[in-house]
Amino acid sequence: MPKVLILGGTAEAAALAARLVATGEVAVVTSLAGRTAHPVLPPGEVRIGGFGGAEGLAAYIREQGISRVIDATHPFARRISENAIRATAETGVPLEHLVRPGWEPVRGDRWREVGSLEEAAQALPAGATVFLALGRQYLDTFLPRTDCRFVIRMVDAPAEPLPFSNHTLILGKPSADPADEAALFASHGITHLVCRNSGGASGYGKIAAAREMGLPVVMVGR
Ligand SMILES: NC(=O)c1ccc[n+]([C@@H]2O[C@H](COP(=O)([O-])OP(=O)(O)OC[C@H]3O[C@@H](n4cnc5c(N)ncnc54)[C@H](OP(=O)(O)O)[C@@H]3O)[C@@H](O)[C@H]2O)c1
Structure with missing residues (x-):
């Protein structure tokens, strides 16, 4: 075969x-x-x-x-x-x-589209509580934003403690269900979502949740 x-x-x-x-x-x-x-x-x-x-x-x-x-x-x-x-x-x-198309903004989305993680970090207002939907290797760009609080979700616990001064670590996988993601955002007082335009159904729950909650999304393009 x-x-x-x-x-x-x-x-x-x-x-x-x-x-x-x-x-x-x-x-x-x-x-x-x-x-x-x-x-x-x-x-x-x-x-x-x-x-x-x-x-x-x-x-x-x-x-x-x-x-x-x-x-x-x-x-x-x-x-x-x-x-x-x-x-x-x-x-x-x-x-x-197998190319996965990116997500497109729809009515009600409050996206700010940026070209890099550096731009995403700069786009956050002081005092924001930010859900960082990014892998471990992409987090360090946000370290200088000590004026924000970060909520970070990982599948596995990191080998070393995360070096953020003000953060909450959640262990788990993204949910495709917007209701689950909205409940998580609400329980952590999230004001902003940062993610990359990965496309696909499994990561879209958080995008739909942000739309339903009227949350601004900083979307890093491909
Ligand atoms: N980047 C993301 O945000 C993301 C999100 C979800 C899932 N993933 C999956 O996680 C894997 C790693 O992502 P990455 O961003 O670290 O990749 P990457 O930067 O493109 O790859 C780094 C190195 O990891 C190894 N590698 C990557 N994918 C592999 C695979 N499918 N099978 C065997 N070796 C692989 C290769 O090592 P060698 O050079 O030694 O072969 C590659 O040079 C990918 O398979 C990707 O589909 C990535």
Whole structure:
């Protein structure tokens, strides 16, 4: 059977793996970076951890006899996507990219669209209570805003305490249900949401909740 490598880590990648496995016509391997301690494993084979750059990915493609690569990673995960382009060019294996469209503002949304995390940090007014819907690697840009309070949600507890002077850490996953996200925002007195325009249904609950509550959203573009 032809062997498909899905570069995963998203709900869409898991759904794609399930669809392809169900056809019974291809062997499916999903690759995860290993960022979360207890990932939901998609159907088919799963491998976890980096490949060692584009060269490592090319070697894996050769060794495993991969005949097709599908990049279904998060739209902000740029390095792995660049590595996939290089590795498939080097090995001559076809590459497909499952592109997740960004969210578009609708009536009632109060978005301020910015081009970088730095701009997002500057856009916050003093005294704001900010829900930072960002991964650990994106938080440090907000450290100088000691005049704001930050509420941060993470799937796994951070290895080191977060270096914010005034923050609350919530452990858990985003909910696709706006009612859950609205209840969370209300219980923490959130005045602003900061997030990236990731697109997709699983992260949209917070956007719809902000709209329903009339909260301003600082939206970092792609
Ligand atoms: N960025 C986000 O906000 C975000 C949000 C939700 C989910 N994710 C998922 O989390 C993963 C990591 O995101 P990131 O932003 O850290 O990526 P990144 O900056 O593009 O990748 C950094 C390194 O992590 C490894 N890696 C990334 N995705 C991998 C995968 N699917 N399988 C094996 N190795 C992978 C690669 O290491 P080597 O060079 O050693 O191969 C890559 O060079 C991605 O798979 C992405 O789909 C990311």
